Structure formats: structure tokens, C-alpha cells
Amino acid sequence: MLDQTNTALVRVRDLQMHFPIYSGLLRRQTGAVKAVDSVSFDVMQGETLGLVGESGCGKSTCGRAILRLYDITGGEVTIDGTDIGQMSQSDLRTKRPTMQMVFQDPQASLNPRMTVEAIIREPLDEHTKLSAAEKEAKVGELMDAVGLNRRFAKRYPHAFSGGQRQRIGIARALALNPKFIVCDEPIAALDVSIQAQVVNLLEDLQEKYGLTYLFISHDLSMVRHIATRIAVMYLGKIVELAPRAELYSDPLHPYTKALLSAVPEPDPAIAQTRERIVLQGDVPSPANPPKGCNFCTRCPAVMPVCKDIEPTYQEVTPGRFVACHLFETTGTAEKTAGYI
Amino acid sequence: MPDGALQPGSADPVLDVRGLKTVFKVRGGEVHAVNNVSFDLRAGELLGVVGESGSGKSVTMMSLLGLLPSPPADVRGGSVRFEGQDLLHITPEQLRAVRGGRIGFVFQDPMTSLNPVFTVGYQIMEPLRAHMGLNKNAARARAQELLELVGIPGAAQRLDDYPHQFSGGMRQRVMIAIALACDPKVLIADEPTTALDVTIQAQIIELMKELRDKLGMAVIWITHDLGVIAGIADRVLVMYGGQVVEHAPVQELFRNPQHPYTRALLTTIPKISGERARRLTVIQGQPPILGDAPTACPFRDRCDVAIARCATENPPRYDLGGGHDAACFVAKGAVDA
């Protein structure tokens, strides 16, 4: 079914991305927003890893940090065998072609004063020594690949619909034959039929070019469709990571359970009767996370230990990772014992 | 004949839109973005609006709030009754007093509708001071309360942050807080939760329901998420090619869709449970161009049940009974008057 070779193309270990907070008259640093706080996972060759979680939990920051659009606070990021975590921006330039990003808002990410052709050609100008004729041919091929009519090459972005603009962004991301693409909410702004078109296109391109995706989305139905495995983030940390089927049929972490129960059902008969786990309490601020487990302030299954000790992120059954005291295999008894 | 049959005997609507027409002048012609759109909204009701991208959902709402720059936009006809006045025929000052006060609105694109050079707090306090005459301290206290209401952690401190320091979903919630600031009678929300994850979305939906019950606020909610519509809407308008093509109570719409576009739309949604489709369904063909006022059914080229008449006449909204109408000649129960 899946021809995934089980080698990791992207390896992320203890990734941290903290934004400093400055305050007072002297604008001294008084703290930090821990947008991504010690996150570890692999993205396998040819797979689509879904990244889901509450608004503000750090998904976009994580995607950008992996591509080194930020100077990261700590941790390792290995892409295709090279550790790029601490690489200088000038050395990174040579690695850029292998890794690309499709941004959430196609409107804001395309230069309105450039023709579609120029937008798609830009990475070729910057990173290759192709002749003008070769570039033109390549742009044409890319437009074909994403289903944009070559006759539109000289038009400007505003003359395209949302779905077409998203395709321009995808064509540009593909220009340098990348291996790995971070798709940050690539379909959020589109209507369902166009969403389906873009997702079908991403799947076709993956099959054809063996692409690997990190697919950031808050649409759990769409993630279920496209992702091979799914990572669930909460307040800067991954709380659960599992293959698709297991995650949806048998979520382990209480946050994943709440998240899945909140997915709107496109059927009023079910929607108006269904049991929802409504989370109580406020989302803590990533500048000031709670002691113990980050989810302890809202968890329906909270235990005393959760408010004191941070659960370890560990593999509980082959391929399933979770960070929750309910599933800790070692040392839980001792830890809990202290509180009873 | 002009469409938009209102149910007989319905309570007085808070907002009543009749025959709205908006045309954009563009180089070499016109775009007929909104064609004869009629609907009403009753107190405490949630009206869902769905439809293809480019079908005129946003332009309809912007037209009735007088928010489209003219030129290129030209609101050519119709009426919009709200609190005894016609919003299309009042002075700009009168309209400004309604907008952001008695009618709150949330724009589709929160990334560009917050001003990057002002703090979030300032932008929430602004309408409170302008429309409710609150002083600075009172406005700040209310602004903090509103941010808490929409679930922003650490609201007191975050008032002094700038929009770029907020995540996408947080900016969207700030927009909702601004729209709710003055306890509006009507809230028009254009894709208010697209950037939000499901738990926050559920929280916003609960908040809307509460405000509806407590304050009798009526809501127009534009979205492409049919799951949200199923969960909260009382009635639904389906738009296609600048027109209302179907309108029904929510249960009826999902159970018994009569317009072929609505049926196609309902089959394109991926599901959270049950069989996982190998490939997602798309609606084949291109959306209509809208260069002229319509003289035929805008969906006919993509329709699998089109008949000869669809190419020569634009179907009116046929009353199908039970508050259900559809602009389709082959809808079950469509009878020419």
C-alpha cells in the first residue's frame, strides 16, 4: 500500500524555538515565548507527516524552524543526512533547493508586481545556472505539472482565483526539485472543491516525484485523508504521534481525544446530538507554561503527578509515541506513590 | 420573476435584504458579482452562508455594509432594511454609526485587516471609545474582558502586543473580539474560524450561541466548512455564480438537497470517520465568468441533470414548501407560477 522505505529524510531532535520578550523602559529581556519547546520526530522518506494542534501551539514556528527560516534556540535538524541546525545562513543557501515551503496565504506570499512566470522562475534565477531558454522550458513544465494553463504565464497573481494562486505557490516550491516540502495550512483559505483539487495535486506530485511533506493543518478530516502519520502538538510540545489509522480509531492522549471529539460533523443530525469533550480552562501562555505537564490545567484525566512532573515523550507501542503519565511504562508507580 | 420568496408569517426580520445587485467595472467590461440576492435574518437566528469560492458571499455582505470602494464597485439595486432604515440609502455618517456598532463584522482575512502599527489593545478599544463613548480605563478593562472571552491566554499583557506577535488563529480571535465589542444586534462573520483549530472553533461557536441566547444577537456566518454549518446554523443559504441557488432549514438542506450544486458540494467533504476515500471528489468544470447579467442557469455547464431550458432561462427560486427554495427547473416540486 504505502511504499515508504522507512528511512528518515528529516530528523528533528529536541528542537527549541524561543522568542525573547523584552519589557521595561530599558527593553531588557525578561522572559521568552517557548513557541517550540523540545520537539523530536522523524519524517520518513516519501511520507506525509500531519502536524495538528490548537491555534498558537507552535505549528508554523516548528515548520519554519525546521527549514531554518529562524535561527533556532536549540536542538538538531538533520535533512537528508546533513545537520542544518547550526549551519550559517550562507551555507544554508546551497541546501535551500532541497527544502521548500508552501505558505498558508497565497495572496500575501506572491509578489503582486511579478508575472506568474517570473514568480515561478525566481528560484531558478537564484539557484541555478540554466540558460534563459532552459528556464522558460522548466517554467512551462512546472505549470503543466500543477495544472495551470501555460497561456496564463504572463498574467499577474490578482487575476487568479485562490486555488489557482495556491498552485502558483506549489509550482514555485517545486522549481528546484526539492525532496521535502513544508505545507503550512495550504488549503485553509479555499473552498471544499478547490481544497480537494489541491490535495489531489499534492498527492499526485508526491507519487510522481517521491516528495516528502510536513502537512500543517487544523482540518483533522483533511489530515486523515492525506497524512501517513500524525503528530499532535500542544503548547510547544508534541503530545502524541501515531500512524493515521491508530490515531483516529484509538487516540491515547486526553488532548487528542478532546481534539477529535470537537471535529464538526457535516451532518446536522449527528452534529447536534454528539458528545463533545469541551475543554475547561484557559490555554496557558507559552511564555509561562504550567509546572508538570503542559496540559494539566485543562486535562479531564488529570492526576496529582501531572501538576508536578513533566511526562516523558516515549514510544508506548511500536510506532506510537505519547507524552502522558497515564501511559508511562517506567517509574510511574513510584512517582504516583509519592502522592497517594 | 424576481426571486426570494419569504416564508409567509415569519416574525419581523432584523435584517431584510431584497434584490441586491453589485457590479464591478473592470477593464473591458463588468463583473456581475451579486445578482438579485434576497434573504432575511431574524433576531437570535444563525444564518449559514456557503458556496463556491468567487460565488459572491463576501461581496454581498460588503455591499450591504457599504464597504466596497466605488468605483470599481457599483451597488445597482435592491434594499437593505435594518432598524427601520434602508442601509443603501442613508448618509455615510449614519452608516458608519451602524457599522461596527449595531452591526458587527469580521472580515475574511484577519492577516490584512488588523493594522500592524497599532497594538491589539488599541484596536479593540477604538470602537469602544467611538461607539460606546467609554473612557480609556473602561475601554481597556472591556478590551481585556473581550480577549478573555475569545480565549486568548494572558489577555491583560497581550493587549500591548502588536498583531505580528500573535499566531494566525489568535489574530482571527482578535477580529472577533472587535466585532463583538459593542454588543451588536447583528454579527456578520466572513469565514471567522478558518484559521482556528477545532477546540478553539468549538469555543467560539459556544460563545456565539451564548450571545445569541443572552442578547438575541443574530448571526450571518459565511464558511466553506459544512461541519460548522451542520452544528450551528438554523437556516442555510447556498450561493453559486452571484446568486442564491438554494435556501432551507439546516436539517432539510443536508437531508434533502435540491440544487445539483448543493448535492455536489455535499459529496466533496472528506470525513472524520468511516471509509477513507482513496481520492477526493472534485466538482468538474470551471466556475462561471459573470461578465453579463445572467440569462441562463450559471451551473448548467457543470450540471449532470441540465435540460434544454437551463441554457435559455435563469431559473427563479422555486418555493418547495417548508421554508425550502431552490433555483432549479428540475428540483422536486418546482412548479412555475
Ligand SMILES: Nc1ncnc2c1ncn2[C@@H]1O[C@H](COP(=O)(O)OP(=O)(O)OP(=O)(O)O)[C@@H](O)[C@H]1O
Ligand atoms: N515573531 C514572534 N515573536 C513573538 N512571539 C511569536 C512570534 N511568532 C510566533 N510567536 C508566538 O509563538 C506561539 C506559536 O505561534 P505559531 O504561529 O507557531 O502558532 P500556530 O500553531 O501556527 O498557530 P495557528 O494555528 O494559529 O497558525 C504563539 O504564542 C505566538 O504568539
Ligand SMILES: Nc1ncnc2c1ncn2[C@@H]1O[C@H](COP(=O)(O)OP(=O)(O)OP(=O)(O)O)[C@@H](O)[C@H]1O
Ligand atoms: N475589486 C474587484 N474587481 C473585480 N471583480 C471583483 C472584485 N472583487 C471581487 N470581484 C469578483 O466578484 C466575485 C465574487 O467575489 P467574492 O469575494 O464575493 O467571492 P466569495 O464567495 O466570498 O469567495 P471566497 O469563498 O473565495 O471568499 C468574484 O468573481 C470576484 O472575482
Ligand SMILES: [Mg+2]
Ligand atoms: Mg500557523
Ligand SMILES: [Mg+2]
Ligand atoms: Mg469571501
